[in-house]
Amino acid sequence: MKNRKKAVVLLSGGLDSATALAMAKAEGFDCYALSFRYGQRHMVELECASQVAKMLKTVEHRTVEIDLGAFGGSALTDTNIDVPHEAGDEDEIPITYVPARNTIFLSYALAWAEVLGCTDIFIGVNALDYSGYPDCRPEFITAYEKMANLATRAGVTGEEKLTIHAPLIDLTKAQIITTGLELGVDYGQTTSCYDPAPDGKACGTCDSCRLRLKGFKEAGTKDPRKYEM
């Protein structure tokens, strides 16, 4: 039997990372999903991550506790800042941006990958519909990969190259949804809302819900997620 390659896949419980996981699987990787409890307001995200990990048959799913809220500075982790429910200025970085979040997430993925002896990491970032976050841009991913190759054993021994896969980076939300549906992703098990109701229903009005709903509309299909509206 052929020795299959392992990949660490960052899994948030959202639509994008579920699709990235399905794509990693379709490429033949045995997937190790990694989620974070990072002081985000909405625990429904982690329940979704757990469901998605089961649905897509990951080898293992770990949730690491990290305290991003300790530093504050974002509406997603700081309860003193409100989540906006209408479109913001397109030239500005939104208040939902969590400082250095993807940098920290990728660094944990890197640690786990090194222990697993795996050289592939998947992250579901997306530059087109990216909501203005600096750490979702292609040039960030490229620079991270270069750094990661110098940070690890592989970088010293020159054995194998570590690759950061960002398979959604050039896709529109509609293309992501179409790809995921083809790969059998049930998006009813994912959540994208920044400010869900206590029962887990999505608000339908935050930045992230609006991008998601627009994506389903453009893909010509209905979002199976439950909304408050």
Next chain:
Amino acid sequence: MKNRKKAVVLLSGGLDSATALAMAKAEGFDCYALSFRYGQRHMVELECASQVAKMLKTVEHRTVEIDLGAFGGSALTDTNIDVPHEAGDEDEIPITYVPARNTIFLSYALAWAEVLGCTDIFIGVNALDYSGYPDCRPEFITAYEKMANLATRAGVTGEEKLTIHAPLIDLTKAQIITTGLELGVDYGQTTSCYDPAPDGKACGTCDSCRLRLKGFKEAGTKDPRKYEM
């Protein structure tokens, strides 16, 4: 009164980071010290970090809890792996290497720096006496800085450049000690031991103790730290 510049300084409780903090202060920075409880076996490190932060009058000292032990793979965080007490093969990366540790530490520093509105981060890595860790090399620091500038608001707005300072990178252990002594560092309040006794005394025989003792000898002065020997 002139608005002084802020710097985030990674502080482990060891000799190197205490010196890096003293150097940041000497350069005129208001210092925000950052330590980690990361599943390391020896809590004496964090007590030392706290003493050093007080001694060098940091504006604030935060300790963030992170679970590097969750992934295993190092003698420093995995109780199933013994800390070696004699010199290893010089060409090999030692078993005390913690996967992606400096990458993760710097990423938290980056998050705090962004929230503080600060563009300077100090880390006490050192390439000459570096014990074989890939993430202590100059090329790693350079690549990290490049990535960090793309990861943050500053990278998008092009405002200010973020700088990762590694002031010890080309110094020998003896030069580090001499520099710190000139800046008034009391090294009796620092610890470097990978495997200290329950009362906090250093073993004197692990890689890190041996490098430290050799450094003091070459600097022509006595290490004020208490040893078991």
